[in-house]
Amino acid sequence: MVANPTELITSDKNTTVKLVKALLTQARQRNKHGQTVIEGIHLIDAALRSDYPFVQILLAESAHHHPEVQQVLTRLPTYTPILTLSDALYESIRSLGTGIDIMAVIKMPTPSLSMIHDDCLILNDVQDSGNVGTLLRTAAAVGIKNILCTSATAQAWSPKTLRAGMGAQFALNIYEGLSVQEVLDHVQTPLFATSSHTDTVIYQHDLKKPIAWIMGHEGQGVCNELMQCATPIALPQPNGQESLNVAIAGSLCLYETLRQRSYN
Amino acid sequence: MVANPTELITSDKNTTVKLVKALLTQARQRNKHGQTVIEGIHLIDAALRSDYPFVQILLAESAHHHPEVQQVLTRLPTYTPILTLSDALYESIRSLGTGIDIMAVIKMPTPSLSMIHDDCLILNDVQDSGNVGTLLRTAAAVGIKNILCTSATAQAWSPKTLRAGMGAQFALNIYEGLSVQEVLDHVQTPLFATSSHTDTVIYQHDLKKPIAWIMGHEGQGVCNELMQCATPIALPQPNGQESLNVAIAGSLCLYETLRQRSYN
Structure with missing residues (x-):
């Protein structure tokens, strides 16, 4: 059974609309309410596949009869509130470009950190x-x-990070707002970090046992406190260019770990 | 000897200021003039290190006495025109956020494509x-x-791409605006592309001889014409998630190629 949308909302004074706008634009509001917004069919589909609960759905009027929206609506628990916004109002609050105009308010999970004995990032x-x-x-x-x-x-559950993560958030345990000391106190696996101060390249390290990869600030790299506890590894750059983008460096480390364990 | 800046420009009607604004914001204007703009000390330093010629330099008034700016100015050929803009005017045209307010107009190179017998992307x-x-x-x-x-x-010499490339452009031969047929006609090395329709993972391929890696459209992947001529390879995703971001996928392929050749 398809959940039934409520009446049409056209005013930006509507309480929910004001809240959603705040959640989309301000980290402080997301933290205060413990909620965030996922935009677009793709992320909503990812959340549904992970059985992630929705607080409510917001739809643009013209998106309502889109087949992919209908398909999403049939998969929602019937008690999920669905608000329909006029197209103009929806357009005035969305942070994504054009697409299928549907978004959902969800709770941001706040898992509590226990001891980590396994791989982590x-x-x-x-x-x-x-x-x-x-x-x-x-x-x-x-x-x-x-x-x-x-x-x-950067907040893992912000609309921008959710978009770049393409739904990965729903498959992970993400612990945010930690101090360096909390990280050191809880991570029991050996720490590894990329560094430009070592000549030992990643391919010369044995990465087969559980490890914790540390990726640092784009400009300053990993902080001293963590670096002192970590094994430094180099990603070779035979052409002597700038250091790699951190997302690239991290992905290379994670995949080399996978390769050594599964394809060596 | 430090090149001498000209008098202060405060009007957005200034011809150069209008041109630079257009180059910063419109691909069409960049193509028409064959010029682009690099913003910030880092890119200007990268261009200088590659002996890349500048058409002119634009500076915010308050940036002029910054030590890094002074250091850059001493490295410029003395005939390089330098314009000083009022801080307000500079701020109104820059596309980067706050930083050291210096930018340079440069020519976009248009190398002509000959036969490629070596590695390429x-x-x-x-x-x-x-x-x-x-x-x-x-x-x-x-x-x-x-x-x-x-x-x-996306244009390789746009301000956004230059920023993400961190100066890599100056170390490369970039051939833009090619048809698929031109690519096929000129690339003499075997083509490889990531694909979700193969089970043979990248680590099972021999990547030691020169190859051409193809990376495709974020949504649609590599086009059929190129895919038909390419060896498909899989990047393993044991957790069955979404396909990887194309920049990640490409970097993993380039680094696995490097690993097999230099660290195997």
Whole structure:
């Protein structure tokens, strides 16, 4: 049974519309309410496949009869509130470009950190939401579940990071807002970090046992406190160029780990 | 000797200011004039290190006495025109966020394509400038010089792509606006492309001889015409997630090629 949308909302004074707009644009509002917004069919589909609960759905009037929207609506629990917005109002709040105009408000999970004895990825103040999302996407692809983010890392559940992550967030345990000390206290596996101060390249390291990869700030790299506890590895750059983008560097590390374990 | 800036420009009616604004924002204007703009100390430094000629330099008034700017100015050929803009005017045209306010107009190179017998990277309608820039950065890092871009690929010399490439453009031969047929006619090395329709993972392929890697459109992948001529390879995704971001996929392919040749 397809859940039934409510009446048409046309005013930007509507309480829900105001809340959604705030959630889409302000990290502070997302933290205050413990909620975020996923935009577009693709992310909603990813959330549904992970049985992730929705607070509510917002639809543009003209999107309502789109076959993919109808298909999504049949998969929702029937009690999910669905709001229909006039096209103009929807367009005024969305943060994505044109597409199928559907979004969902969801709760941001706040898992509590326990001891980590398995592979994990530590994001140490990675600033750019695109980089964070891309790293989450690669981590999900290779099957690394635990992601630990120090406090200045871009929010993993922001609309931009969700978009770059393409739904990877729903497959991961993401611990945010951690201090460096909390990371060190909980991660029991050996730490590895890329560094330009070593000549030992990644391919010369044995990565077969569980490890914690640390990726750092785009400009400053991994902080000293973490670096001192980590094995430094080099990603070779025979042409002597600039260091690699952090999402690229991280993905190369995660995939070399996978290769050594499964294809060596 | 430090080149001498001209008098202060405060009007957005100034011909050069109007041109630079157009070059920063419109691909059509860049193509028409055969020029583009590089913003920030980092890119200007990269261009200087590659002996890349400048058409002119634009500076914000307050940036003039910055030590890094002074250092850059001493390295310029003395005949390089330098315009100083009022801070407000500079701020109104820049496309980067805050930083050291210096930019340079440069010619966009238009190398003519000859037969390619060596490694190369083919960008087959990769849409996003961030992805194109990141792929160029990785190609430069591993030492792949020749980049062939089909016509719908994001412009390699746009300000956004230059920013993502971090100066890699200056180390590469980038052929833009090619038809698929031109690519096929000129590339003499075997073509390889990632595909979700094969089970043979990249680690099972021998990548030691020169090859041409093809990376495709973010949504549609590599076009049929190129795919039919290519060996399909899989990037393993044990967790069965979404396909990887194209910049990640491409970087993994380029680095696996490097690994097999230098670290096997």
